[in-house]
Amino acid sequence: MALTASATSSFSVALPDEHATRRLAIDIANSLQTTLVRTLIRYLAGDAAIEVPSPTFTLMQIYELPQFPLVHADLYRLSGPAELAELGFDDLPEGAVVLLEWPDRADGLLPPDRLDVSLTLAPKLKLEFRHARITGFGALAPRVDRMAAVRQFIAESGYSEALRSPLRGDASTRSYERLALGDQRVLLMNSPRRPDGPPVRGDKPYSAIAHLAETVVPFVAMANGLQRLGLSAPAIHHADLEHGFLILEDLGDAGVVSGDPPAPIVERYETAVDVLLALHAQQLPDTLPVAPQLDYRIPPYDVNAFLIEAELLLDWFLPRLDAAIPDTERGSFRALWRELLGPIIDAPPTWVLRDFHSPNLLWLPQRSELARLGLLDFQDAVMGPPAYDLASLLQDARVDVAEETELALLGRYVRGVHQDLRHARRPARQQDPRHFRAPRPARRQAAISAPPASGVGVFAALAQPPRAGSAQRVVYCPRAGVKYNLSSSRAKPPDGQSP
Numbered sequence: 001m002a003l004t005a006s007a008t009s010s011f012s013v014a015l016p017d018e019h020a021t022r023r024l025a026i027d028i029a030n031s032l033q034t035t036l037v038r039t040l041i042r043y044l045a046g047d048a049a050i051e052v053p054s055p056t057f058t059l060m061q062i063y064e065l066p067q068f069p070l071v072h073a074d075l076y077r078l079s080g081p082a083e084l085a086e087l088g089f090d091d092l093p094e095g096a097v098v099l100l101e102w103p104d105r106a107d108g109l110l111p112p113d114r115l116d117v118s119l120t121l122a123p124k125l126k127l128e129f130r131h132a133r134i135t136g137f138g139a140l141a142p143r144v145d146r147m148a149a150v151r152q153f154i155a156e157s158g159y160s161e162a163l164r165s166p167l168r169g170d171a172s173t174r175s176y177e178r179l180a181l182g183d184q185r186v187l188l189m190n191s192p193r194r195p196d197g198p199p200v201r202g203d204k205p206y207s208a209i210a211h212l213a214e215t216v217v218p219f220v221a222m223a224n225g226l227q228r229l230g231l232s233a234p235a236i237h238h239a240d241l242e243h244g245f246l247i248l249e250d251l252g253d254a255g256v257v258s259g260d261p262p263a264p265i266v267e268r269y270e271t272a273v274d275v276l277l278a279l280h281a282q283q284l285p286d287t288l289p290v291a292p293q294l295d296y297r298i299p300p301y302d303v304n305a306f307l308i309e310a311e312l313l314l315d316w317f318l319p320r321l322d323a324a325i326p327d328t329e330r331g332s333f334r335a336l337w338r339e340l341l342g343p344i345i346d347a348p349p350t351w352v353l354r355d356f357h358s359p360n361l362l363w364l365p366q367r368s369e370l371a372r373l374g375l376l377d378f379q380d381a382v383m384g385p386p387a388y389d390l391a392s393l394l395q396d397a398r399v400d401v402a403e404e405t406e407l408a409l410l411g412r413y414v415r416g417v418h419q420d421l422r423h424a425r426r427p428a429r430q431q432d433p434r435h436f437r438a439p440r441p442a443r444r445q446a447a448i449s450a451p452p453a454s455g456v457g458v459f460a461a462l463a464q465p466p467r468a469g470s471a472q473r474v475v476y477c478p479r480a481g482v483k484y485n486l487s488s489s490r491a492k493p494p495d496g497q498s499p
Contacts, residue, residue: 275370
């Protein structure tokens with residue numbers, strides 16, 4: 001493949017000491033997802049103590065990292081490309097990341113999509129001083145541009161000297177790092193604009209139909225909105241809305257579950273239910289300010305968004321079972337959901353945070369009352385039925401919520417709703433979106449069942465390689481399915497009444 005100037009991108013940086021070299025290594029590691037190579041490998045491995053021997057004599061060293069195999073090779077002793085086959089380069093693990101020292105020995109065999117890092121000495125400036133030039137070729141060229149942009153953002157935010165450590169990401173293009181500078185701890189969110197996928201309904205991609213956030217603007221809007229209500233969304237210290245960079249308050253690592261397998265810590269789940277009660281007791285706006293002359297309108301959780309998520313069950317989960325349904329049955333599936341969801345969607349809407357479950361809830365014991373619950377991952381929030389977030393919490397596929405605990409927490413929510421209604425002295429069904437007494441039990445069950453029903457398909461879709469963590473998400477599929485079945489089986493109409 002002949003590369004042109006338009007297929008490359010590069011920048012240069014001065015490395016006055018070893019600490020600067022380490023920071024550059026972390027940037028290169030992020031774009032891939034001696035000091036330079038050693039830091040690269042340890043950062044990607046998530047293990048600062050891992051032994052990284054020089055491959056000068058062994059020529060090649062392979063590391064089985066959680067995300068991918070990593071191959072570290074030193075070609076200094078090779079006379080030319082012909083000797084690469086003898087090293088086993090033709091049999092490298094699929095999807096491996098390869099770090100090559102002295103890559104000129106492999107001239108003509110380097111892949112078109114790669115990063116080149118050249119280091120040059122600058123002894124007149126300082127004995128350990130280096131100049132580094134990073135060049136991205138092909139598909140990696142945009143990553144080099146983003147690497148330079150994030151370094152500039154960190155510098156402008158005052159955290160150039162911070163130690164950076166990666167945090168486990170979610171099922172998105174976002175990445176997170178903890179920045180430690182002295183006794184300060186903050187988080188860096190690196191959230192590129194979501195690219196449009198292929199059209200799945202008319203000319204719209206899945207993300208547009210499901211109303212998924214495309215930029216960091218919804219996150220900023222919701223974070224500020226939740227904080228104004230006295231809730232613990234992370235404070236935003238610095239923001240670059242155009243590039244999708246945020247410096248966030250670090251809410252820590254304490255969660256709302258414990259044990260193996262994880263189970264709810266009841267007090268913390270009760271607080272989560274109380275947070276929902278507090279949210280749903282208010283008339284919440286559908287438009288939030290973000291910056292001067294910039295507002296964000298929270299999209300509605302309309303029937304098409306519900307349906308596209310429910311159909312993940314058909315598109316991703318059933319194929320894993322070597323099962324398929326004809327188009328006529330798909331139409332029936334959609335029609336049944338439309339009928340059940342109609343009354344739910346027509347009810348007065350509230351904020352649906354949408355991912356209100358254990359991985360996105362933190363515990364802040366130093367704070368009081370509702371502020372003890374830290375909130376994350378709310379950028380896909382919509383205006384919709386309050387039952388959705390409650391179901392997401394109580395029927396989380398990642399956690400074993402005992403039936404008695406689930407029913408007790410559901411009872412806590414319902415009692416809270418009715419207490420508010422008695423205090424306000426208002427008719428429930430017409431004026432309060434939280435009221436669960438729909439005329440037909442199946443209607444309210446649709447709202448309760450929708451999250452776990454679509455969750456089976458979501459986890460099946462996310463389990464497809466090469467997504468990071470795909471194997472773990474396979475485990476969640478049957479648990480989500482079981483919870484959906486249990487939810488459906490408990491939805492029995494009273495006194496023989498038909499749904």
